[in-house]
Amino acid sequence: MDKNSSSLSPKQREVLQMLKSGQMKRINIFEGSVRSGKTYISIIVWGFWVAGSPKDKAYLMAGKTLRTLKRNVLDIMSGLFGSNFSYNLYKKEAELFGRKIYLESAANSDSENKLRGMTLMGAYCDELTLFTESFFAMLLSRLSERGAKLFATTNPDDPSHWLKKNYLDNKSANLLSIKFRLEDNIFLPKEYIKQLSAEFHGVFYDRFILGKWTKAEGRIYDGFSSKNIISAKMLSQRLEEKRLIISTVGVDYGGSGSASAFAHVGFDEEFSNVYVLSEYYDKENRSAESLISAFSRFIGREKARFPTLGRVYCDSAEQLLVKSFRKAVKVEVSNALKRPINTRINMLNRLIASERFFVLDECKRTIDAIENAVWDERSPLLDKRLDNGTSNIDSLDALEYAVERFEKQLFKL
Numbered sequence: 001m002d003k004n005s006s007s008l009s010p011k012q013r014e015v016l017q018m019l020k021s022g023q024m025k026r027i028n029i030f031e032g033s034v035r036s037g038k039t040y041i042s043i044i045v046w047g048f049w050v051a052g053s054p055k056d057k058a059y060l061m062a063g064k065t066l067r068t069l070k071r072n073v074l075d076i077m078s079g080l081f082g083s084n085f086s087y088n089l090y091k092k093e094a095e096l097f098g099r100k101i102y103l104e105s106a107a108n109s110d111s112e113n114k115l116r117g118m119t120l121m122g123a124y125c126d127e128l129t130l131f132t133e134s135f136f137a138m139l140l141s142r143l144s145e146r147g148a149k150l151f152a153t154t155n156p157d158d159p160s161h162w163l164k165k166n167y168l169d170n171k172s173a174n175l176l177s178i179k180f181r182l183e184d185n186i187f188l189p190k191e192y193i194k195q196l197s198a199e200f201h202g203v204f205y206d207r208f209i210l211g212k213w214t215k216a217e218g219r220i221y222d223g224f225s226s227k228n229i230i231s232a233k234m235l236s237q238r239l240e241e242k243r244l245i246i247s248t249v250g251v252d253y254g255g256s257g258s259a260s261a262f263a264h265v266g267f268d269e270e271f272s273n274v275y276v277l278s279e280y281y282d283k284e285n286r287s288a289e290s291l292i293s294a295f296s297r298f299i300g301r302e303k304a305r306f307p308t309l310g311r312v313y314c315d316s317a318e319q320l321l322v323k324s325f326r327k328a329v330k331v332e333v334s335n336a337l338k339r340p341i342n343t344r345i346n347m348l349n350r351l352i353a354s355e356r357f358f359v360l361d362e363c364k365r366t367i368d369a370i371e372n373a374v375w376d377e378r379s380p381l382l383d384k385r386l387d388n389g390t391s392n393i394d395s396l397d398a399l400e401y402a403v404e405r406f407e408k409q410l411f412k413l
Contacts, residue, residue, distance in 0.1 A: 011184040012041040018178075019045050025176040029128070029148065030153045032180030032211035035188060035196065039126075039153050046151050047085075048126050051097040057121035057145055059101040061094065064130040066105050072126050072295055074103075106131040112138040121145040125152035130340065133162040133172040156206075164213050181211050199350040199411075208346075214406030220345055220373040220385060223352045229367060230358045235275060238358075242268040244308045247277060249299065250336065251314040252394045253291070253321060259283040260291055261394040263366060264309065265402040271409040274351055276359040278302055279366050281395060288321060294372045296328040303331065306397070313337070313401045336401035341385055344400040347407055356410075369395040 007061050008016065018024065024045075030038040050059060054129055063069025066089050074094070087094035087103065094101040104114050106125075112135045120142045125131065141151060149277065154163065182193060188214040197209050201223045206214035230238070247266035256259035267273070280298050303309045309331060314322050316335035330402035348370075351357035359367055369392035376386040387393045403410075 001139040008041065008044075009037055009184055009186045011180065012037055012044075013340065015041050015045060015049075015178055018176075019048055023176070024049070024149060026174040027167065028149065028151045028176045029163075030151070030177065030178050030180065031156060031168075032184075033182040034155060034208045035185055036180035036182050036211070037179070037185040037187075038180040040070060040076065042124075042151055042153050043073060043080060046122075046128055047081055047096065049149065049151070050099050050101075050122060052147075053099065053121055053147075055098050057099070058119060058140070059096075059099055059122045060104060060115075060118070060120055060126075060142075061101055061124040061126075062104045062106050062131070062135075062139070064105065065107055066092070066103060069103065069105070069126050073124070077396050082248075085221060092100060095243070106135045108132070111135045111251065114144050115139055118142040118213055119144055121148050123150045125150065128152040128154040129157045129161055129163055133166070155208055156211055158215055159249070160212045160215070165314045179211060182209055191230075195354075199354045200346075201349050201353040204346050204349055216375040218374060219371075220375060221349060221370050223349065224271070224370050227355070228352060229361050231274075231361050235277075235358070235360060238275075239268065240271070242270075242272060244268055244275075244306060245271075246310065247302075247306050247308040248402045248405075249302070249309065249312045250398040250400065251295070251312060251325070252397040252401065253315050254283065254285040254394065258389070259392070259394045260285055260294075261365070261392075261398040262295065262298055263395065263398040263402050264298075264306070265399065266306060266308060267406060267409075271406060273356045274403060274410070276363050276366050276399060278308060278360070279363040279398075281365040281392075288324070291321070292324050292328050295325055299329040299331060313405065315397065315401065337404050338401070339404050344404055345385065347404065347410075351410065365392060366399060368392060369399075 028043040032038055061069060061073065063072065074087050081096065085094065085096050089103065092103040094103055100294060105111060111132065115138045122145060123139055140150065167175060167197045168177055194332050200209050203216040206212045244266045246270065247264060250263045250265065252261045263276060264278040266275040266277050280294065282294065312325065312331055312333045313336040314325060314333060316338060322333060322335065348357065372391045373396060374386050374391070376384040385393065
């Protein structure tokens with residue numbers, strides 16, 4: 001592997017020198033701001049280290065899902081290492097410089113069972129704060145070969161997160177923390193850094209821009225204000241300048257003590273702006289039949305108002321309702337991605353902070369939900385949105401289901 005050092009930042013060259021001089025520990029965490037170059041250099045370090053490690057040993061790479069591992073790491077490795085690297089997601093295997101690498105997801109609490117019986121020389125973890133502690137602990141126990149090492153990337157999270165509390169702050173751990181800041185990436189244009197910094201707000205600014213482990217407190221969408229609320233006339237004027245290219249409906253079903261909610265969301269040309277066009281909210285939930293009927297009427301009305309409506313994303317918890325919805329309307333009905341709640345929260349906050357998110361003033365429930373969403377102070381281990389019936393979480397879920405599939409287009413990822 002030949003990596004031209006001129007294409008690396010001073011911080012990245014410093015890290016590479018740490019590897020060459022034998023400063024790496026049993027656990028090596030690349031942490032800090034987004035777009036700071038930490039993932040890129042972690043992959044290079046991983047490649048160098050594997051290339052110099054025994055061929056007859058086993059290695060593992062893990063991500064929250066295999067899909068995110070592919071997007072964040074494996075595809076970059078293909079470009080960096082060329083014919084020296086290949087992978088097969090179906091077989092969950094890869095080969096790097098002649099070394100066999102197992103590929104695994106750490107999607108849930110049962111994932112640790114996939115590691116049982118393994119004996120590993122090395123491991124790489126992408127976005128480690130998204131893993132369960134049980135998976136990570138099991139992985140460390142599997143790294144039992146002499147000289148075994150783990151390399152991992154992460155953005156900061158809550159200071160009480162298990163990774164921070166039990167490992168990064170544990171002085172007895174054989175661990176090296178390599179911290180990155182946004183300014184460490186000297187290849188980013190200043191205008192881009194300014195724009196990216198403006199897109200994050202509050203706790204997410206502290207974590208993703210400043211690289212701090214910060215606790216979330218108070219209002220979640222504290223950047224949301226009257227400037228994000230527009231009239232039908234204002235919407236019409238804005239759409240004359242940039243027309244809608246697609247609109248979607250997100251659906252959240254009412255359960256015990258919660259409401260059923262629909263959110264119709266539009267995206268204009270080049271995915272420049274996001275508009276909440278209409279909403280439905282029903283806390284009575286009289287019957288499945290009444291909900292299906294309400295859904296059919298809602299889609300029919302919205303399709304007449306906005307012909308761009310072509311897709312519906314539903315909470316996947318009730319598959320019988322999803323099937324009934326498909327039969328009731330002539331638009332595509334699919335399961336929502338249901339990405340982690342904080343990922344969805346961060347996405348909406350970025351849109352709000354960059355003045356690209358607008359709600360039609362008639363969508364009173366959605367406006368109230370955004371204005372009154374707060375962090376749950378009773379959750380010391382993980383940041384969670386308060387969901388105890390005192391605020392409208394259902395409209396937020398429906399809104400997020402409608403938007404989450406378009407993160408790549410919205411932020412040009």
